[in-house]
Amino acid sequence: MKSLLKSLGLLVFLTSAAFCEPAELHRDLTIPNMFLVKESMRQYHKSGQYLREIDAIAGQAQTYLETNLARVRDRKPAIVLDIDETVLSNYPHINEFDFGYIPTEWSAWILRGEAPALIGPRELFRYARKNDVAVFFITGRAEKQREATLKNLSKQGFEGWQELIMKPDGDHGASGLYKAEHRKRLTEAGYTIVVNLGDQASDLEGGYSEAVFKLPNPMYYVP
């Protein structure tokens, strides 16, 4: 009986296998295959495509600032920058952990302060500072990460900015609301936020900036 069931099982397997066309062997899933998605993300970085896209979008933001600066010169011109995957790259850590997010490991990486700068966004930063445009960082990083973040920013050549705005420790509220509230505060203090640059929709939604520029980030999502 057991061997009969075994044979039946084998027969079912062979029969169903026979109905699968060779061309369909690689697309039997209704959602993307995680291994292949990871490979495509690695390739996206390795090929240089990621950095090219980052630099191109930061370049567009800089062109917008250059073009509009004279118009807002007397209205305290400012730009707002996110930090992670906007001016600093965590890709070395993300790749090391095979695109997995392990909160304790992520925190340890942030505290090391070794994230490299993204070049195009740093050019935008430098252009702003050279032209007396105030730079505000608004990040989802927590206050307890301030010292490490200051060290990291300084080491990567970000000097002369106005304010580093961080989330209170233990605040797990929506990032979008918190960021928009601070842009509102800055606007009410008289600043004209000409450019807002970030890698998440939640960096950019909620108004209080003339123009928003979205950098690519296929690696994670922050609501």
Ligand SMILES: [Mg+2]
């Ligand atoms: Mg970010």
